[in-house]
Amino acid sequence: MSLFKRLAAGVVAIGLTVGASAAAFAADKFIVVQSTTSTQNSGLLDYILPKFQKKSGIEVRVVAVGTGQALKNAANGDGDVLLVHAKPAEEKFVADGFGVKRFDVMYNDFVIVGPKNDPAGIKGMTDVTAALKKIADSKAIFASRGDDSGTHKKERALWKQTGIDPTAASGDWYRETGSGMGATLNAAAGMGAYTMSDRATWLAFKNKDALEILTQGDDRLFNQYGVMLVNPEKHPNVKAEAGQEFIDWLIGAEGQKAIASYKVDGEQLFFPNAKGSASN
Amino acid sequence: MHEVVSITAHSEIRLQSAPSPMPLQVRNLTFATDNTEILKGIDLDLATDHLTVLMGPNGAGKSVLLRLLHGLLEPTSGDVRWSGQPLTKAIRKEQALVFQKPVLLRRSVSANLNFALGLRRIPDRAIRLKEALADLGLESLARRPARVLSGGEQQRLALARALILKPKVLMLDEPTANLDPASTLLIEQAISKVRRSGVKVIMITHAPHQARRLAEEVVFIHAGRITEHKPAKAFFDRPESEAARAYLAGEILI
């Protein structure tokens, strides 16, 4: 019996410790932002968030996952603010009542990168669907995110415009990595494959190896980022006030300036385009 | 001189605290494994005031009988009664068994003894510990890890652990097999001493000389049956059964 008692006492003690530390966390002034790997991997958030914290005293904790997972986490109420890049999905998120109001924040663009020897011959093309068609025709290896992220949604939309269903060749020349942008770029570098990446992640990516940008500049490669507060009516734990303060800063003059001033190797990665009003 | 007196006084105390008798009654005891009958319906009555030696060739069933008497094995059929009672925890607590191969805790000599003491409500632990160490010549080894002792030292410790709880019945399964003469002597002396203090002793041995030195009565077992049960002198002088005669003559029995 004494063993049981000691055991029970231990478990209770741990429970109390865990509870106490939970309380300690809740007391801190912070918000959780569900965002995408591109904003984190590019280094943008590491650059702008300290500026916001300095001004507001609010700590921003970023959970960087694919847009699909970020939307899902936010719908579960596991976050206060959502900062992603998949406009139709974001609009649905708001329409379903999970988000309060969506604001445009910034944009950048996608690029098609591939091996320098360019077996499909798409170098210099500006028509993205034509380039994708050439890749499909030559059966050159194409690495797709395959993870329902914002980038993946965009890529699928572009394939749809070509009239080709690449998933029919899945496992053949079309390879779905099922992982983040960085992992997919690593895979593409390893396989000598083509892939589509947001420009920010690409520029900050250090393992470029034999890859380079081959196709860019098509209007259809435009990549819009949006921000929204998770609906506190759905999830009362959402820190609406602090979350809104962050959104207001991000789409306000200061935040926009901070975004514009972030550069990697002298190149601007994100272009602020907030209107200070709802985009739809 | 003074010391001698105190030892005598000491023995007096032990005799005064002599355990109450615990006679054994075994009826039609059978033990079988899946395909072999090891004990074939044994009847046995043991009085409390004897040192009983179980003898017999290997595989006769001596160890199994000892384990059945102590409740380490469940009989296939038949009855074991101590003081007319079936084997209960309370009765088993009054007994101790020393195995042929000592099993000691991975701790020091005194920690092994303290472990046993901790199992019962015993007021004078420190005195008991000292006595037990002294009785088996283990004082100088008290702090040594049990596992690094020699075979003889380990068996002495196992016996000390059995005796420290002052059992009414002490059972030993070939306690001195393969031991050095010094340890054998110490163990035999300790057995004699507890026997003198009134403890019932049942032991198995294969050594005829040891049996002659210690036994008050002998139970001879052969092929799962008791073939002889008589006072030691009578057994050694005039073994009746063919098997016992052959065994004592050093012949190989199956």
Add this chain to the structure above:
Amino acid sequence: MQDFAHSFTLAGELIVSGNEDLAEIIALSMRVTATALGISALIGLPFGAILAVSRFPGRGAITVLANALMGLPPVVVGLSVYMLLSNAGPLGPLQLLYTPTAMIIAQAVLITPIIIALTRQVIADLNAEYADTFHSLVVPWHTAVGALLWDARFSLITVLLAGFGRAVAEVGAVMIVGGNINHVTRMMTTAIALETSRGDLALALALGMVLLLIALAVNGAVAFLRGTERSAAHA
């Protein structure tokens, strides 16, 4: 191979420089894993030992289950703990998601079956030797469990090290429930994953080497302590 050499240099530089971020990440990794291991040991050691010595219906099934759960994929553990702690989940009101506590829970869930299964095996082996003696001495079962745990302590330390190794090297579960938040829930393994996704393979590998060094240091320290206790016990 160039990457390897570069990583070695980088790992050395990281350690020598006393980088504050790295120190913070290492400290968090150690705190989370040590706490998770403590909880798992508190549950797993007695439970594994009881499983080894007692006979009750369903014991065999529990043993098989614990053995099977040793192979539990960390991501599955992470997802399950996420669903529990999510604001949409039953324990949402505790607000534990994306905290070190969430990672402790995930790691504890991950390694408790390992501690149980390995403890059961170690104690069962020792009990095979002790059982008759304990039965003869009429040792109460809880005393027997305590004595077996104590006497098997050197083997059980290896069991705990196995749990430590699995927990400290784990990334899938803590990534999901911790969120890899900088300065809050970023650990060695999640930092390695992040640097890999940034394509900074040399830095990722360097961090991996630091993690290996930590694991070596922990194992070395335990081996040293064990050695001194053993020699003290045998003096």
